[in-house]
């Protein structure tokens with residue numbers, strides 16, 4: 373069974389809610405999933421898993437959610453060669469058209485630089501997250517199938 377860690381950063385709880393649905397989808401498709409808030413995670417732990425899924429909202433003007441900032445910086449020194457990865461996150465294209473879900477792209481780039489393989493196109497959720505719960509679950513299952 374593929375061992376996946378899902379690490380999320382969430383200020384108002386939207387990414388956290390999406391994470392529950394992504395994790396449910398991953399499990400339905402047969403993955404073993406550990407869900408962690410990035411505030412309680414360290415980059416060293418990534419070595420323990422076959423695959424990494426990051427969930428992160430975008431704040432400021434196209435920046436990572438606050439709790440992800442230090443984690444992202446710490447990724448600069450590690451290798452994720454041989455690991456599979458995927459990224460999702462909510463954003464708001466109406467209020468932030470120029471920086472919509474930029475955190476997702478920042479984390480994709482960081483994963484690639486560490487040598488991880490992105491196995492599925494990232495999921496960017498626009499606006500309210502509740503209507504995207506089913507889509508998130510389906511996306512999670514597709515990620516697990518691609519591992």
Ligand SMILES: Cc1cc2nc3c(=O)[nH]c(=O)nc-3n(C[C@H](O)[C@H](O)[C@H](O)COP(=O)(O)O)c2cc1C
Nearest residue numbers: 382383384385386387429430434463464468472473
């Ligand atoms: C001050 C502020 C800045 C934001 N900046 C962006 C942004 O640059 N790009 C974007 O797509 N969404 C932006 N958003 C929208 C959030 O990413 C969105 O509300 C998200 O669902 C929050 O998720 P969280 O509760 O998991 O942190 C911003 C929201 C606020 C309140």
